[in-house]
Amino acid sequence: MIEFLASRLYYLVSFLLLGVGTYMMVGNANLVKKVIGMNVFQTGIFLFFIVSAFVSGGSPPLLTAPEPYVSPLPHVLILTAIVVGVSLTAVALGLIVRIYEEYGTLNENAIRKVISDE
Amino acid sequence: MIGVLDVVLLAFILGCALATALLRDVLGSIIAFSAYSLGIAVIWVFLRAPDVGLTEAAVGAGVMTILFLVTIAKTSRPSGERTLERIDYRAAGIAIALVAVLSTTLVALPPFGSAESAVLTDEVTRYYLANAYEQTEVKNAVTAVLAGYRGFDTLGEAAVVYAAGVSLLVVLKKQVFA
Numbered sequence: 001m002i003e004f005l006a007s008r009l010y011y012l013v014s015f016l017l018l019g020v021g022t023y024m025m026v027g028n029a030n031l032v033k034k035v036i037g038m039n040v041f042q043t044g045i046f047l048f049f050i051v052s053a054f055v056s057g058g059s060p061p062l063l064t065a066p067e068p069y070v071s072p073l074p075h076v077l078i079l080t081a082i083v084v085g086v087s088l089t090a091v092a093l094g095l096i097v098r099i100y101e102e103y104g105t106l107n108e109n110a111i112r113k114v115i116s117d118e
Numbered sequence: 119m120i121g122v123l124d125v126v127l128l129a130f131i132l133g134c135a136l137a138t139a140l141l142r143d144v145l146g147s148i149i150a151f152s153a154y155s156l157g158i159a160v161i162w163v164f165l166r167a168p169d170v171g172l173t174e175a176a177v178g179a180g181v182m183t184i185l186f187l188v189t190i191a192k193t194s195r196p197s198g199e200r201t202l203e204r205i206d207y208r209a210a211g212i213a214i215a216l217v218a219v220l221s222t223t224l225v226a227l228p229p230f231g232s233a234e235s236a237v238l239t240d241e242v243t244r245y246y247l248a249n250a251y252e253q254t255e256v257k258n259a260v261t262a263v264l265a266g267y268r269g270f271d272t273l274g275e276a277a278v279v280y281a282a283g284v285s286l287l288v289v290l291k292k293q294v295f296a
Contacts, residue, residue, distance in 0.1 A: 006120050007229035012221065013128045019217035020135045027209025030196060032144050032189060036151050039182065040135050043158055050165050055238050056231030060166040061259035063251050068233065070166045071243040072250075072259040076268055079260070080275045082173050086181060087282030093189045094289040100193040107196070 010051040017044030029108045031099065035092045042085045049074040120230055124164065131157040142203045144195050148186045155179035169260045 005012065017040055024037025053074040059065035061072035096106065103111050134154035141147045155178035162171035228235035237243060250262040264272055287293070 008224050011227050015217050015220040019213040022216050023209050023213035024139045027206030050167050052237045054165045055233050060168050063257045071237050072263050075167050075170050075260045076263045078170050084278050087279050091282050091285050094286040097192050
């Protein structure tokens, strides 16, 4: 059991990060913290990909290093995903700034209350 | 096989993630998140992904933190005496259910670092590693794939960044980034 968990610990941690991200997106009332939660969720997925590319005793995929190499393909996909994630965060934070100008609060429940009162 | 350092690093990032989730002050949460990004960047280097580690350190810990700080400077921080937030049990239930469902797949996943895993034995991986230098004359296989074989992906990524910049200007009702 312990050995099984030790050999899959990275995967388990990536699932736990997905859990923490979900908790933040659902449970935290502050909009900025929801966006941080989205980023934690993303890095959980990144961890899953990068771990799947790893091989024990492998070199980075620089072809001057001795074999075996880790797989370069998940690295490329995650590099793209990181940049897309930043774009997403930037737009989300822009929307948050506008919401604050409009409603004067970043608390989800307070914003809902203002909307239902209108 | 997994070492002591791996376990320490994983414990560090999990601790930082939990601190990010539970700290009431958003500024504290942002600082915990940048520590978390730094830990993740070190893990990428451990997993032999130096390119991803560099990007994560520059973008995750650097640009992202600045974006969050600018946002809270323009808006507000919740004030109060409590250090930690109250736990939302409904959200915690959803999160635990998600982790439980995902964990059922653990038995189907290959052990950490196994050379027989589907990713490493896949034809695409072997093709890139065998031919990247001959076909592109780039010794970094990640760069060869990013800018060569999957160049259209990178073009799409540039389109996304451009679209994000334009939508940010539209949302903030501005003409230029000042």
